[in-house]
Amino acid sequence: MSEQMSRRNFLKSSAAAAALAAAPKMRGPWVINRRRQNTVVLRIQAFAHEAIQAVLPPFQESTGLTVQLDTGPSSGVEHLTEATTAYAAGDSPWDVVSDSDEGAPVEARAGWLEPLDGVIPQETWDDFPQGMRDAFPVWYGYDGAMYRVPHEFAVGYYFYRKDLIGEAPKTWEEVIEKGLEVTDSANNVWATADGLTKGALMFVYLAYLTSQTGGDIFAMDDGLANAARLLYEMINTYKIMPQDVINMNYDQQNELYMDDKVMFMRQWPFFQSVAEGNAAWYSPDKVAIALPPAGPMGGGSWWGGWGFTIPKLAPNMDGAKALIAYLTSNEVAPQLAAGQSWFVMPRTSILNAMAGTGNPIVDAMGMYADAGVIRPRPFHPRAAEAQIAVEDAISLYITKQATLQEALQTGKDLLAALE
Amino acid sequence: MVANVSPPQAVTRARSPQLTLNQRRYLAAALLLAPVILLRLFTTLYPFLQTIVLSFHEYNPAFTPRTYVGLENFEKIAADIVVKSSIEFTLIFVFGSTFFQLFFGVMVASLLNSRLRIPNFIRTINLIPWAIPMVVAAVGWRWMFDGNYGWIVDLLRRIGLQINWLTDPASARVAILIVAIWKSTPFVAVSILAGLQGVPEELYEAAKVDGANAWQSFWGITLPLIMPLMVTIGMFMLVWQLAVFDLPYTMTAGGPGFATSVLAYQVQQKVVTLNYGYASAISVIMFLIVGLIGALGLAAFRRVQVSM
Numbered sequence: 151m152s153e154q155m156s157r158r159n160f161l162k163s164s165a166a167a168a169a170l171a172a173a174p175k176m177r178g179p180w181v182i183n184r185r186r187q188n189t190v191v192l193r194i195q196a197f198a199h200e201a202i203q204a205v206l207p208p209f210q211e212s213t214g215l216t217v218q219l220d221t222g223p224s225s226g227v228e229h230l231t232e233a234t235t236a237y238a239a240g241d242s243p244w245d246v247v248s249d250s251d252e253g254a255p256v257e258a259r260a261g262w263l264e265p266l267d268g269v270i271p272q273e274t275w276d277d278f279p280q281g282m283r284d285a286f287p288v289w290y291g292y293d294g295a296m297y298r299v300p301h302e303f304a305v306g307y308y309f310y311r312k313d314l315i316g317e318a319p320k321t322w323e324e325v326i327e328k329g330l331e332v333t334d335s336a337n338n339v340w341a342t343a344d345g346l347t348k349g350a351l352m353f354v355y356l357a358y359l360t361s362q363t364g365g366d367i368f369a370m371d372d373g374l375a376n377a378a379r380l381l382y383e384m385i386n387t388y389k390i391m392p393q394d395v396i397n398m399n400y401d402q403q404n405e406l407y408m409d410d411k412v413m414f415m416r417q418w419p420f421f422q423s424v425a426e427g428n429a430a431w432y433s434p435d436k437v438a439i440a441l442p443p444a445g446p447m448g449g450g451s452w453w454g455g456w457g458f459t460i461p462k463l464a465p466n467m468d469g470a471k472a473l474i475a476y477l478t479s480n481e482v483a484p485q486l487a488a489g490q491s492w493f494v495m496p497r498t499s500i501l502n503a504m505a506g507t508g509n510p511i512v513d514a515m516g517m518y519a520d521a522g523v524i525r526p527r528p529f530h531p532r533a534a535e536a537q538i539a540v541e542d543a544i545s546l547y548i549t550k551q552a553t554l555q556e557a558l559q560t561g562k563d564l565l566a567a568l569e
Numbered sequence: 570m571v572a573n574v575s576p577p578q579a580v581t582r583a584r585s586p587q588l589t590l591n592q593r594r595y596l597a598a599a600l601l602l603a604p605v606i607l608l609r610l611f612t613t614l615y616p617f618l619q620t621i622v623l624s625f626h627e628y629n630p631a632f633t634p635r636t637y638v639g640l641e642n643f644e645k646i647a648a649d650i651v652v653k654s655s656i657e658f659t660l661i662f663v664f665g666s667t668f669f670q671l672f673f674g675v676m677v678a679s680l681l682n683s684r685l686r687i688p689n690f691i692r693t694i695n696l697i698p699w700a701i702p703m704v705v706a707a708v709g710w711r712w713m714f715d716g717n718y719g720w721i722v723d724l725l726r727r728i729g730l731q732i733n734w735l736t737d738p739a740s741a742r743v744a745i746l747i748v749a750i751w752k753s754t755p756f757v758a759v760s761i762l763a764g765l766q767g768v769p770e771e772l773y774e775a776a777k778v779d780g781a782n783a784w785q786s787f788w789g790i791t792l793p794l795i796m797p798l799m800v801t802i803g804m805f806m807l808v809w810q811l812a813v814f815d816l817p818y819t820m821t822a823g824g825p826g827f828a829t830s831v832l833a834y835q836v837q838q839k840v841v842t843l844n845y846g847y848a849s850a851i852s853v854i855m856f857l858i859v860g861l862i863g864a865l866g867l868a869a870f871r872r873v874q875v876s877m
Contacts, residue, residue: 260631348822394716549825
């Protein structure tokens with residue numbers, strides 16, 4: 151018997167059918183189930199993918215796991231912002247993450263990271279030099295546990311034009327003296343330059359100078375005052391550094407150097423690859439590396455860098471642990487370093503593997519380590535905010551909007567607000 | 570004896586609540602619109618209320634739980650020189666750029682509306698700055714103002730003017746204003762042009778008969794007639810530009826110092842450093858400023874309408 155369906159009944163039954171169909175898929179936003187068995191997702195910057203992919207086949211063959219690479223940001227603060235929204239929501243799209251100095255300490259304190267003490271074998275930890283291991287409890291661990299393994303060792307190196315000035319100035323006094331000799335501002339030729347644009351680049355340079363004064367940048371002490379004064383004088387008094395550095399990023403700084411407009415400068419190791427990539431211009435004499443100029447407390451340059459972490463909510467925890475142990479092992483770390491200079495660190499295994507290869511960064515790393523000029527990165531539990539506070543305050547002085555004392559007091563007030 | 574008789578079926582149906590056709594139509598419409606309304610409320614009202622609630626809390630998602638702090642965030646704003654400076658430049662930026670956008674907008678619109686034979690491609694060229702994405706424009710202008718490579722700096726240097734556009738606090742503010750004015754004047758001009766084309770030609774002819782010159786016609790006829798439109802556009806530009814972020818972020822990142830920092834930039838800075846409570850308090854201040862400017866704009870609009 152056929153019975154015609156009324157419009158009301160049709161709507162009722164359609165709504166019921168739709169609800170039934172949707173029901174199994176409708177979970178609350180708090181129920182996130184990404185569990186996966188055969189795939190491990192590694193989040194790391196795009197420029198490192200090629201080097202990572204080159205070392206993965208043996209791992210994938212032996213474990214049967216497939217490693218997927220996800221592109222992470224190159225800014226530590228940006229990574230922290232993105233990861234926080236996932237982690238705080240009880241989720242992690244990634245199993246292993248390349249994590250920053252700004253992010254990992256916060257995430258470890260928030261309880262979002264998996265402890266790695268039992269995951270990474272002791273021989274891997276022992277492969278790092280004592281100078282790096284001294285910084286582990288602060289930047290890579292928390293409350294007695296390790297949460298991050300370094301895969302980068304970033305030191306600000308002192309590049310200079312050996313072909314134009316012969317030797318780099320060795321002290322702050324020489325920086326000024328030689329700077330006045332070589333600066334020709336009318337033709338846009340400067341003794342030195344640095345990318346100091348906002349977003350913590352000025353902080354990087356101030357921390358570099360403060361490491362040469364023995365000061366504590368987050369205490370806004372005399373050491374920072376001396377560093378700020380030198381920067382002010384180089385820009386405003388002696389004019390050996392262009393005023394535009396205040397609004398300059400690293401690309402602009404590098405361009406100025408490779409345009410033969412800068413005689414010496416602090417820059418991260420990546421500049422070596424940038425310069426070598428400029429084949430028409432590059433020669434080893436143009437990108438020589440010297441020890442940093444000595445300030446009141448001698449030469450100094452701080453190190454920091456990215457490292458691998460495992461989120462506590464990693465969808466494939468076992469796979470994540472296997473992958474992080476593999477990538478940081480004494481066998482694979484040198485292969486990564488050979489594939490991408492970003493992975494070059496003063497680990498015994500890497501230095502042994504790269505000895506005699508003539509890699510300028512490896513040589514410079516040895517020179518800096520032997521001279522004892524490498525300092526730990528200044529620590530603050532709320533690093534991202536504290537860096538901005540220091541930068542905001544000191545830039546007032548550098549741009550003549552406040553006296554040094556006013557700027558230091560402003561910095562103290564801004565930092566006090568973080569406590 | 571009363572017979573125990575059940576009421577007929579029809580009577581029972583009549584007593585049950587029945588909806589009229591119109592009511593059923595409204596119900597159906599409400600049901601169909603409900604998902605959209607709920608979605609809209611969820612994406613606008615909920616964040617708005619949540620922002621207000623958060624502004625009274627100390628909240629960092631990495632360090633839960635959130636703590637109720639009353640007005641503490643607002644007290645911090647009152648003492649925070651960075652935020653106060655950002656409020657100052659936000660107001661300078663918003664009022665300064667809107668004023669000049671209207672000023673130049675009227676000039677450009679009058680030119681386009683004049684009897685001069687202006688080719689169509691000129692009218693199109695006028696719109697190009699408005700069509701360029703702000704970030705692209707800001708990067709371009711940043712290079713033009715660059716002290717080492719910028720042609721503006723070079724040109725001025727050749728005539729003896731040395732201006733550190735992006736590194737001197739006052740010049741950096743002016744540079745940001747120049748770009749904002751350049752970018753949005755075409756939009757204002759096109760909007761005003763529509764108003765100018767609605768002014769009856771007879772009024773000008775009558776004024777001409779009475780001996781009025783072009784300047785007097787503009788002050789006596791054109792300006793009063795397009796004033797409601799100018800107030801509307803002005804109000805729109807004020808409110809719209811209050812949320813400016815991309816331009817100062819790209820050109821100066823709020824520097825030098827925090828001379829070109831704006832409120833939206835401060836909100837972003839607090840969000841990326843996970844200071845959600847403080848970011849919300851700054852957002853509430855922004856909302857209050859928008860509300861105040863909106864109210865003033867409405868009052869001005871009514872006044873113009875009444876005086877017309």
